[in-house]
Amino acid sequence: MNFELGTDGPRVIVAGVDGSETSMRAGAYAAGLARRERARLVVVYVTGAPAASRLIPDAAGAIEQALAEATEDMRRQVAAGAAYAGVNAEFVAVRGDPYQELVRVADALRADAVVVGSSRHFGHRFVGSLAVRLVKAGRWPVTVVP
Template structure:
């Protein structure tokens, strides 16, 4: 039997130390129970959804898909008219909801769709906090401008407090 070293412990290396923010809810304590995935109808968004559903099936968890609806742009006129095609937007939302539900049924995973009118990163982080998600899954950006200004994936990694998986 070896004696434990005496003297002061390094608090950063102390296995008994529990960070103050870890009290209460513990991310991923028994594997993921809820995954939040960003979807937007793009190929990478659907790949992220399939990845999340596959992981949820294997881990016996649920998937909350988040669609961040665009903010209503305004056309500069004397009366500031919103530029919106409400019928097309509603049709797209129904299509997303149906596909998310079908994927859940096909793979035996509880799924739901949350639609928010917000910046995608804000929407993902807000929903992840509300449902106490263990992780966030997003598709990689295919837009060249995001290399300069930051994609949803990069911004989520930088500003979130949960593991983020980026699906190519």
């Protein structure tokens, strides 16, 4: 009987992070999974275009600077977490709707799995959280970390 060496697990794992406690746990979970499966880990940080920058044009520069600083801080956190977990993580920062951007990146990378944190917002029980929308898309296995 011949046995296959290696794994049948995911080769590309996309983790969505936004700085929340649950998303950071999701990133840690994805890093552990990537390490165990020897998979490529891509961490996606999605920021939206703040409404305040459209409403108050004078504040646009300060808002852009704050977003750039937050993105750089997240890049450092991801690099530190990846080093701690013993994996290489690619950091992708994008702007837009979190659902649409995660779908776009996961499709472009031909992801085998998507990992996100659970939502803590009360309204998502009725409207649908990011995680529920990703599961309903039915394109990849989705792990939702509490």
